[in-house]
Amino acid sequence: MLNFDFYSPARILFGKGEEKQVGELLKPCAKKVLLHYGGGSIKKSGLYHIVVESLHKNKDPDVELGGVKPNPRLSLVHEGIELCKKENVDLILAVGGGSAIDSAKAIAMGVYYDGDVWEVYEQGKAIEKALPVAIILTIPAAGSEGSGDTVITNESKQLKYGYGSPHLRPLFSIMNPEYFYTLPPNQIANGVADMMSHIFERYFTNTINVGLTDSLCEAVLKTIINNAPAALANPKNYEAWCEVGFSGTVAHNGLLGMGRQEDWACHNMEHELSALYDVAHGAGLAVLTPAWMKYVYKDNIQMFVQFAVNVMGVEGSFREPEAIIEEGIARLKSFFKRMGLPATLSELGIDESKLELMAKKATGAEFGHEFGIGGLKKLNWQDVLAIYESVK
Numbered sequence: 217m218l219n220f221d222f223y224s225p226a227r228i229l230f231g232k233g234e235e236k237q238v239g240e241l242l243k244p245c246a247k248k249v250l251l252h253y254g255g256g257s258i259k260k261s262g263l264y265h266i267v268v269e270s271l272h273k274n275k276d277p278d279v280e281l282g283g284v285k286p287n288p289r290l291s292l293v294h295e296g297i298e299l300c301k302k303e304n305v306d307l308i309l310a311v312g313g314g315s316a317i318d319s320a321k322a323i324a325m326g327v328y329y330d331g332d333v334w335e336v337y338e339q340g341k342a343i344e345k346a347l348p349v350a351i352i353l354t355i356p357a358a359g360s361e362g363s364g365d366t367v368i369t370n371e372s373k374q375l376k377y378g379y380g381s382p383h384l385r386p387l388f389s390i391m392n393p394e395y396f397y398t399l400p401p402n403q404i405a406n407g408v409a410d411m412m413s414h415i416f417e418r419y420f421t422n423t424i425n426v427g428l429t430d431s432l433c434e435a436v437l438k439t440i441i442n443n444a445p446a447a448l449a450n451p452k453n454y455e456a457w458c459e460v461g462f463s464g465t466v467a468h469n470g471l472l473g474m475g476r477q478e479d480w481a482c483h484n485m486e487h488e489l490s491a492l493y494d495v496a497h498g499a500g501l502a503v504l505t506p507a508w509m510k511y512v513y514k515d516n517i518q519m520f521v522q523f524a525v526n527v528m529g530v531e532g533s534f535r536e537p538e539a540i541i542e543e544g545i546a547r548l549k550s551f552f553k554r555m556g557l558p559a560t561l562s563e564l565g566i567d568e569s570k571l572e573l574m575a576k577k578a579t580g581a582e583f584g585h586e587f588g589i590g591g592l593k594k595l596n597w598q599d600v601l602a603i604y605e606s607v608k
Contacts, residue, residue, distance in 0.1 A: 217425050217475035224469050226362045227388035230462065234390045235263065235352050238309070239270035241388060242350060246307035250300055252320045253311045254284040258354060261398055267311055267352065279303045284312060287369040287376065287490045287497065288319040290334055296323035297333065300347065307348045307387070314358020314367075314410075314497075317351055321366035321384045324349050334370055337377040346381070351389040356396060356461040357407030357498060359414055359468025361389035369491055375577075376491035378483070391465070393457035401448060405555040406498030408444045411464040412437060413501040417480045418473035419523070420592050422516055426476045433472050434526045436463050441527075441551060448555060481590030482508050485600055488574035495564045502557035503564065506549045507607045512593040513541050519592070520544065560607050568608060575600035 229237075242249060249271060258264040271278055281296050299305070300323060310320035324347040326333030335341060353361045360366065364384040369376045399407075419433040440463050446456035466472065485508070486500040513520040521537045524530040524544025532540045549559060558564055561571075576582035579589055581597040588594030595603075 218423060218477065220474045222470060222474050223382055224362065224385070224471065226386045226469070228362065228465060229388060229390045230392075230458075232392055232394060235266055235392050235395075236270055238267055238350070238352060238390060239273050242271070242307065242309065245348065245350075245387065248303060248305050248307075249278040250296065250303070250305045250308045250320075250323070251278055251280045251311065252284065252296065252308055252316055252323070253280075253282050254313075254316050255282070257398070258311055261354075261395060263311065263352070263354065263395060267309075271309075278309075279305060284316045284319045286315050287494055288315040288322070288367075290322075290368055290370045290372075293319055293322040293326060293333060293368060296320075297326040300327045305347065307350060309350050309352070311352045311354065313353070313355025313407075314360045317349070317353075317358065317360035317386075318366040318368060320349050320351075321346070321360070322368050323347070325381070325384065334368075337368055337370075337379045338375075340379070343381050343383055346383040348387045349384065350387045353389060353391045353461075354395045355399060355403060355407055356391075356393075356457075356464040357403075357410040359411060359464050361386060361391065362465045362469035365468070367487070374491050376487040378487070389465075391461055393454055393461050396447070396457045396461060397452045399451065401556055402496070402499075404444070404448050404451070405502075405552075405557050406496045407464065408440060408460070408555055409498035409502040409505075409552065409557055411460075411467045412440055413482055413498075413505055414467040415472060416505060417483060418476065418478050420479055420512075420516070420519055421476045422519075422592055423476040429472055429474055429476055430522070432466075434523075436466055436472065437527050439463050445554060477591045479591040481512075481593075481595055484578050484589045485574075485603065488578045489561075489564065489566060491577075492570055492574060493564065493566050495566070499558055499564060502552045502555075503559060503561060503607050504603065506545050506552070506559075507603050509541075509545050509548075511599070511603050511606070512590070512595075513538075513545075515593040517541065561604065562608060568605075571604045571608075572597075572601055575604060 443459040489500040
């Protein structure tokens with residue numbers, strides 16, 4: 217097990233009706249709040265009215281910025297930074313899914329950054345301060361409600377980069393699974409693939425003697441696999457959503473990666489799909505993850521046998537480990553298919569024309585400073601291209 221420093225202060229308020237106390241919770245924390253959200257879904261569900269009423273009851277009037285899109289855009293972040301400065305905002309309340317939260321975090325650190333906040337993402341610059349962010353979650357997927365991470369798309373450069381800092385950990389996050397009831401099937405499926413990928417990126421490691429976090433990863437994966445189909449079949453299944461929703465938070469609050477080298481190759485590869493083709497992040501991960509597994513498993517056969525047996529329930533002779541692994545990957549692909557997720561790039565509307573470009577961008581080769589991506593197996597651009605081509 218490796219040394220680690222675990223810091224996860226985000227307060228989680230979970231369950232029915234918790235959103236009604238948001239104004240009371242924020243009253244001692246902020247004089248003026250930026251309410252940040254996406255499209256019209258929070259107004260259709262009635263959540264917008266509940267939030268605004270609670271805010272106005274407990275504190276001064278606030279300012280709003282809607283319009284967040286999937287793969288949140290840098291241009292809206294710039295708009296939010298200027299609005300916060302103009303209105304003297306001292307806290308951002310993100311109401312929505314991962315995109316609204318990531319956008320809010322970008323705005324929060326951009327307010328205090330002397331320059332274009334994109335430099336932080338592009339150069340990995342350390343930040344010293346950010347506006348506090350609070351969250352009401354409406355889509356369980358990204359895990360941003362419990363993490364210090366944010367991902368933003370620079371639409372003009374067609375780049376999508378992530379960034380993380382302890383300063384971006386939410387002040388608190390409210391999660392009422394009743395607001396997941398109206399999610400369309402594709403958003404449910406994409407969210408499930410995203411949260412599972414957050415676990416895979418930590419689970420598949422060459423670090424040994426990490427039995428506790430191995431078991432935690434496996435338990436959360438099995439919880440998702442056992443409950444996600446029930447939520448998809450009956451979107452008003454409260455208990456199934458409780459299991460899936462909380463799993464999404466645990467998947468990405470940092471706990472599951474403690475003491476182990478993490479990977480993140482699949483996320484790096486998928487960010488290129490989202491940046492160039494604006495595909496749903498979870499859908500891209502569902503295509504790439506099994507392909508990545510098939511490409512790298514021979515570098516740690518024991519780890520992938522463990523996954524196949526402990527998570528996917530494969531039985532067989534340990535004298536034939538590759539057969540066990542192949543069956544485990546096949547069962548994962550079958551689960552994704554059951555959830556209605558794509559299996560090829562062509563299903564995402566991606567042809568062969570930019571595969572090499574994406575492979576080179578993912579590894580930095582396009583910019584003249586190639587670096588290997590991944591922890592379990594370092595991938596160069598030719599490796600990434602091979603993975604893309606295997607799922608054309």
